[in-house]
Amino acid sequence: MGEPAALRAMRSGDASARMSLTGRLRERDAIGSSIAVREAVKTYGSFHAVDRISIDIEPGEFITLLGPSGSGKTTLLNLVAGFQSLDSGEILVDGRPVHNVPTHKRGFGMVFQSYALFPNMTVSQNVAFPLRMAGVDRATADRRVAETLEIMRLTEHATKSPSQMSGGQQQRVAIARAIVKRPKVVLMDEPLSALDRRLRESIQIEIRDLHQTIGSTILFVTHDQGEALTMSDRIAVLNAGRIVQIGRPLDIYRHPTDRFVASFVGESNLIEAEILQKRGSTLTMKNRAGYVFSAESRDTIDVGRATVLVRPERIAVSNEAAANSAPISVTSAIFLGEILRIEARMEGGEPLLIRCTDMANRPLPAVGDRLHVSWGAADCWVLA
Amino acid sequence: MTSASIGVRSDRPAELDLVRRLKDPALLLVPALAFLAFIYLLPLIDLIRISLSGPTWSSYFQRAFAIPLYWDSLVRTMQISVTVAGLCLLFGYPTALLIHRSRGIVQVLIATTIVLPYFIAILIRTYAWMVLLGRNGPVNKLLVSLGILSEPVQLLFNRGTVLLGMTAVLLPLMVLTIYSSVARLDQSLTRAALASGAGPLAAFWRVLLPLTLPGMGAGFLLVFVAAIGFFITPTLLGGPGDQMFAMHITQQADSVTSEGFLQALGVVLLTITLAVVAVAGRFLGFEFIWGGRKLTEATPKATERRAADVGRRSFGAWLADLIGWPLLRLFGRLPASCGTWTIRLMGGLVIAVLILPIIVVMIISFSSASYLTFPPPGFSLRWYEQFFSDSNWMRAFWTSLIVAAMSAGIAIVLGTSAALGIVRSRIRGKSAIMLLLVSPIIVPPVVLGLSLYSLFLRFDLVGSVFGLAAAHAIGGLPIVVVILSAALQGVDTRLEQAAAVHGASSLTVFRLVTLPAIMPGLAAATFFAFLHSFDELVLTLFLSSAQLKTLPLMLWGDINYRLNPVLAVVSTLEVLLVVAGLILARPVLATSRKAA
Structure with missing residues (x-):
């Protein structure tokens, strides 16, 4: 950490x-x-x-x-x-x-x-x-x-x-x-x-x-x-x-x-998501909140549901919504020095943990604030 | 003993398994168990066999209880024992609290005045009371000079002195037992009660008292069991109407006609003792005997019992509230310092009762008078000269030293090995084995002496130094086992692992790591085992001969024959021995506590 x-x-x-x-x-x-x-x-x-x-x-x-x-x-x-x-x-x-x-x-x-x-x-x-x-x-x-x-x-x-x-x-x-x-x-x-x-x-x-x-x-x-x-x-x-x-x-x-290693080593978001389609090695997935994202897959998985690991520091946070972002509402924000640790919920109620570097000139997010998050295909790891 | 190797898939060569089995620490229990089986269990079984060997199995018992003398004496013994245990509890509890609450040098002094008498022979402490209460003793003198009495009266040889003497002798046992349960309590519990708004009395009633109840129970039962088998103190301080059950056994031991009948008396005493201990063990856990914690992990049985405990406790709490709160409200009117002063007063009284007789005897040993009187008319060393120049006393002194040294040797070798076996092996039934090893503490010495007498006759050991030393080691062994098991449990096994992993063989590990770590315990155990034998009288009464006389035996003879200051000299020397031992043991005990 x-x-x-x-x-x-x-x-x-x-x-x-x-x-x-x-x-x-x-x-x-x-x-x-x-x-x-x-x-x-x-x-x-x-x-x-x-x-x-x-x-x-x-x-x-x-x-x-x-x-x-x-x-x-x-x-x-x-x-x-x-x-x-x-x-x-x-x-x-x-x-x-x-x-x-x-x-x-x-x-x-x-x-x-x-x-x-x-x-x-x-x-x-x-x-x-x-x-x-x-x-x-x-x-x-x-x-x-x-x-x-x-x-x-x-x-x-x-x-x-x-x-x-x-x-x-x-x-x-x-x-x-x-x-x-x-x-x-x-x-x-x-x-x-x-x-x-x-x-x-x-x-x-x-x-x-x-x-x-x-x-x-x-x-x-x-x-x-x-x-x-x-x-x-x-x-x-x-x-x-x-x-x-x-x-x-x-x-x-x-x-x-597996989930055990993912959660025991480092902090993690384990996101349950549905596989919408597979094109080449890239999966298009949708989580319970309805957020659609892509992830690099291992060859074994192509249909059904999967657990996706997204490390808290790989999540990008922004105040404004963007094309591929999902809204979250902040439930706690802790200032740890060089980084901020934000706990939030996605729209489906799914908890999300975010670690981001301290944002200059920006106030600490307050509980209830709405922020927008996104992550790319390289930031995900699909668990078996 | 091979329980450890059961369940191991044996795809190894057979000789490796054998080596492993020979290295099983459980084998270390064998010498001590064999020793006890021969010299302790066998005679007791034999005793029971003889008691049942009449025309019908119960004929000796019927004969015993057909005579009102024995029945009355049994009832009397119970009465006296319960009274003594009650008195010890009443005065012992405040004393334990007093030790717990005092600090620094005061605490050390108070603790010493309790511990010191604990290690001084019962015979000598009883003798001190005879001196104190004698016709020319300080109590009579004081009462006369105060004008309460016009002339000295006979204060001795009645029920009161028996109760006083026995209570004084057994008080340290009670205080130490309760103290260990008070000291184990988390200090913050009382503070939490006070912070939650309970007054000092309420905190005592609802927190301290319930939590120390097991300690009180253990103390009460230990004192009671010891009192049942008492023989020295009631013989010396009681009158004809105060005969206790154990006394009949010694009085009849010499007559051949009472064979079988005598054993039946012994079995009665043994049965009562074991029954009390069994019932107590059921409720308190048998660890109360040696004041230790459980050696094995909590068994499922223990948790079941805990569930039953809750029900009993809530009933206890309800009862305590019903009786307690009105009383508390009443006492709550008293100033808060009352409790403190009650503790100080009662504790002070206990300390006086424990230490004054010893001091009086030590002063009298320097008396210049030719008879017992206090205060002495002048001081001289004439009684010391007489003691050291009397070849009988000197011979007895040396005999005692040799017997005690041998006995301590036997107890240490067997006890250390057994303690290693019990702590280090994974053998099943550890509690049962520990109970067996420690059980000689609770068997009335009179019964043990009687049973050993026939064994010694059969093997022609009566009057042999080695036989006597071995007999004394029966009582020394539990002391060693208890002290060393505690010491061994305190040894950090990772230190031993650290030595082994860096190249030390098992023997080297023992020599370089284990032995230094248990050295304080070993020293203390040696001293106490030595002292146990040095002070032993009851077994010696049965097993010695005219040629083999120990110091306590000479004392016993002299006390019954004539009271003179030579006995005070012996007592003073014994006190000095104990003090020296405790002083030697102190730094050792202190470091061991720090290491733990």
Whole structure:
């Protein structure tokens, strides 16, 4: 919701910092592993937490599992981590089955929502933990810990106890612990949801840059669609224990496969419309309010009714009626800074959500105002 | 125990399943359950078997109730227990509120005066009352000097002193139980009531009281159940007319002729106790025994019961309104500070009753007089010298230390393992297992002692240090299980996952993450299990021999034989031990609370 644009700006502003960060790590010490989940099933009684999920993750990919709570995303992550065991199916890392390998032998790094820093150890002891467990000699371990603390800008906190640090700092320690071993796979379980918005955005960028630097495969779990869109190479949207759609953020946002994805990722208008005619790949459609518009179709649909997704920011608003516009009456208008969020009803009573840039020299629409909206064929996406 | 693996499609090699089964945390319950089965359940079953082994199954019971002595004593026991529980509730509730409402150092001090006596042996606290109320005791002296009495009178050995002594001994249990339910309440509820226009009294009557009713019920029943099995206090403070049921069992324990008959008395006491607990558990949930929350998720049964609760509650509210509002209106005329002062007054009285006897005994231990008198004519360390130079006392002291250390060791090893099993496994019937593990708390010690006596005779364990330590561990185990289950539930499993995912094996995870996190609980549990054994008298009465005498046993003998200041010395040392333990445990307990 406006975050991507804002973040892009922030990211470009942060470019110099990123350059120096990359410079400090001369080469990619670790290249990520591929992960393949095949027909994974996990049930609790009659509840299918993970229902025959299959997914192929490329080496070095940043993949996000996105879904509402109870969708199975955390269970899937726990299965990959080995905290829970599969009922059936298999999990392969670099082609080797790992689902019977105990967690501690899988060699992953992981960041937890609650940080999960060991309270009885200092920051550097926490970060050194994976190296200690791997039996890395002290000198090497010290060097690696110092290096990682520097990357995460934690050097001056090395001897502190985690409880003396702020939430953001603690999460950076947790990230440092997860990457210190240069693991081929890093798992992240909603690592940012305990942080406030500003901090969340800056750590999002930090994680994204870190991914570029260390090259590990990152499996990231979140319920925040903005976060998923900002960070991922690919997003897997989960619902009710299944993957509903998997694809690049842009594809997920622009071309959702069903109503669930359309409404869970971003804000949406789902308009029921009747197909009047089909000419070439262009459909002529009419909604309940009687507004006739054209939409690009996928080949499967040609007659009957269909649901059309129109993103709120793709709707053009005007004070005057035009040839292809439809009248609406405003039910609420909220000024959000750079944009206006307008809720309105079309003539058939159908609700419509509009996001438009703040209009200069124009007063904020009032409740009951009549405006005129329109959208073009490229602004619609016909759902199956 | 394999419930976790049922329903898993087994397309895995068989040995993997076996490994998984061997790693099932439910197996950790086995040692403790086996221990209890042998030393606790088996003897109790045997006790019941013997009680039924007469010519007909009921003949021993018929014999017992044919004698009016036992029937009368049973009725008396019930009367005394109900009275004591009622008194504890009456005085305990304001005290719990007083702790809750005070702040800072005052709260710490008040809480300490309640908690400290809780951990001091019943025998010693009863002894303190004997000193306080004795012919040369401070109460008699005070009454004479005030001119109320012309000469010291016998204040002891009547029903009043039995009630006073038992109430004082059991008050901390009541206060702590109610306090935990008061402290769990959302503070803003009372404020919301006040903001909605309820006066302090109305807020108390309609919000605080109904919400703490389960806590009051739990406290009442715990005290009642403990009182039924009481034996030490009524023996020492009561007269011939105040015999309680448990006393008959100990008095007859030595005579061989009463075999079967004696067990029948024990079974009667056990049945009453279990019946009360069963009925209470039905309404309050059995968690009231250990003051914990449910280990398992709410079962459908619980929600059903909640629906029934609503009906009962609305009736309760109607009744409360009917009786309450006219009274409230009446009391509402009183100045608002009345409630506060009632609480302070009653709480203050409770604190005095709990702490004064201990202070008097500690002062008397430094007395220079050769008999018990207060205030002492002068101060000296002669009784300490006598204690430390008496080889009998010293031997008993060391025996107690060794037995207590062994007993704590057994309880800690079995209890920690069982707590891990109960918290970490997905086994079904967790509540039932927890109930079994904790049940030794509610079985009257006299009954337990009697049942163990025949087991110990059979295996020639009477008078063995190890046997006694194991017997004490029966009571130590529930303490450890309760404390450590709570501690384990407080451990953040994500910390353990974080360690595992970064390469730590299960044992390393336990050593580096779990153990440090439960360390405070472990330390506290060790101390309390040690103290439980160190203070234990009733089981010891049955199971020790002339060669094996513990400190409480020596005290018991001396109190019945002659009251002298050496006993005050022992008491003072015990108090110091408890204080030291609590001081040591304090920072540990404080950090554990912070972490949680």
